[in-house]
Amino acid sequence: MLFEVDSAKPSAWTMTLGAVTHIVHKVGIPPARLEVLAWGPGLQMLLKNAPDAMEITILQMRGVRFVACQTSMRRLHITARQLAPGVNVVAGGMAELMKRHNEGWAEVKM
Template identity: 30%
Template structure:
């Protein structure tokens, strides 16, 4: 096992125990770039979109969530697979105390996945001295950019609001 995989596994274990079981989901263990996993299985989805959030801007977060809502309304919840990927300063959107936390709950219930960049999370933890608490709807992925690339490679339409 290479050193990066060991580091990711150790960080994921630490994160799991620091947040408590069930608080946040993770796709770190067994991650395969060639075989994307999703939290919400939507086998009848004909449309696929990945939305990027990389700025610390609540207005932009709301615009992104409005875009997701509009796609759900237009295509129908079971016909569109939407993944919102947050990294860099945009990861603050997925923190437990985010101003859009209630909207995350609503959209998660409608099948929207919210992916949190592990690279950014590790950087925030180093700076803060502790792992910041993510909203329970968050799904930890190895890297935000890597996740976007992966989903694009598998047919997702890339959208940056």
Template identity: 30%
Template sequence: MSRIVRLVVPALALLACAAYQPAQAENWSLYKHYNYNKLEFVHSHPFAKEHTVIQVSQADPKRWTLVLNNASNLLNYFGPSNVQIVIVAYGPGLKMLFKNSKVADRIQSLNSEGVEFDACHNTMLGFKKKLGHLPKLVDSAAVVPGGIVRIMQLEAHGFRYIKP
């Protein structure tokens, strides 16, 4: 085996392993490096003039639809590059972000338009006690240490708070 093949093949295998991570691992992006004093987002919105955080704390699919309609209406009114929307789910509302949620497809669609979906880690731990495992979330969900803490952080940085 040539020296190049001996060097390239292991390097390619390492890259392939690094590139493959289960979707659930992606959910932890904000949780691992969370700093209350430093804002971090899944989607960059450098030109946004409006910043909104929407709370979801109820396990009610009608409420979820209302929340997603609110986000769609904001995107339509201001335009995706002019508004930053973060939807924070905690308590029973976390079920909205479950992979098998009735609104999972719509969440993926709004995520592609720049809406961020944050999931409360504290609530996830509560579900882990009930289910015996962490709930599987939609791929676009970002886990934050606490839903209330995230809302407080965003409000402290000028986000407008909406609770439909």
């Protein structure tokens, strides 16, 4: 399942991380494959000093993949060094979304 987040609103991230945590606890990884794609203002929540950085790290240790859109990073002047450890960078958020869609992933826009 791919969770797409383009909002820096804390409520969007609370809902996203809550849903991901719920799936991890109820289904497990594997069989679930979970990815959180952040782009635009949503990138703010993947920074090292973001309020949910520790929760993101814990979810990564459980197998959740967090990815940042490089196109948005350039536009917002965010470097890979500013991202929380373990966050992957993809060339484009929309390309990642299309790739996962073509692989049959379910998508949730948060």
